[in-house]
Amino acid sequence: MQVMNSTMQMEASTPLPIKLEKSPYEVVHHLSSSNAVVVFSTTNCCMSTVAKRLLFNLGVGPTVVELDEHAAGPDIKAFLYQLAGTTRQPPIPAVFIGGKFLGGVEALMANHINGTLIPLLKEAGALWL
Structure with a gap:
């Protein structure tokens, strides 16, 4: 499996190798604990x-995992459903900041609107200013 490590532009990315023999939990845990911001996404x-x-x-360059482009994507998506604790609300996108599961786009936007997103990103080392 390859994961895209993005810089400041959405189009600029470098593949990061992820071993397919790891469990979905191990993949999610490894990526979220070794990157300041991770977004599990689908291209469409x-x-x-x-x-x-x-x-x-x-100004954040998140590590982006496009689940629909990888063989382990369905298994990771199923794990994210369990992590989100619901079957009604889709877990995609799933956002991790500083190794912690923030939630989906609703949680991301809520944190942005109430002013807590920037401090979270700074604490995780994703922003320096």
Whole structure:
């Protein structure tokens, strides 16, 4: 499995190798604990685009995992459903900041609107100013 490690532009990304023999939990845990911001996304999801654009516009270069482009994507998505604790609300995009599961686009936007997103990003080392 490859994961895209993005810099300041959504188009600029470098593949990061992820071993397929790892369990979905191990993949999610490894990526979220070794990157300041991780977005588990699908390429055709408009809410995923909203989440990624917000982070990029804030100056964050999240690690983006496009689940529909990888063999382990369905298993990771199923794990994210369990992590989100619901079957009604889709877990994609799933945003991790500082190794912690923030939630989906609703949680990301709520934190942005109430002013807590920037401090979270700074604490995680995703922003320096």
